[in-house]
Amino acid sequence: MKAINLITLLLVIVGGINWGLVGLAQFDLVAALFGGQSAALSRIVYVLVGVSALWQLVPFSKAMSTDEPLAERGYSAGPR
Template sequence: MRNLNIITLLLIIIGGVNWLLVGLFQFDLVAAIFGGQNALLARIVYVLVGLSALWQIGPFSRSLKTGEVAAERHR
């Protein structure tokens, strides 16, 4: 489960950086790497980023219930 959380967080970070580039420079890095927005590989990346965001709703809601984020507990 921990590995899945790390992978999904990494994908969310990739998606966030991609949206930053789109917002600032109108440059879609995922599309540029994988051959355009409609290319199969780019669409797979977009879907994986979206599914990762949905997956992370669970850990996020659990952290709200406990009153602290798990990463903060280890300090």
């Protein structure tokens, strides 16, 4: 579970950086790297970023319902 959380967090960060570049410089890094917005690989990256954002809602909601240190320890209320 920790590996998928790290991968999805990385993809969300990539998406955030990409949107920042689009907003500031009208430059879509994903499209530039993978052959345009309509290219299959670009669309796959966009979908993976979107699914990753949805996945990250789970740890976010758990962090909001517990105190932050417990959420960072893997969502368990007991000591490790």
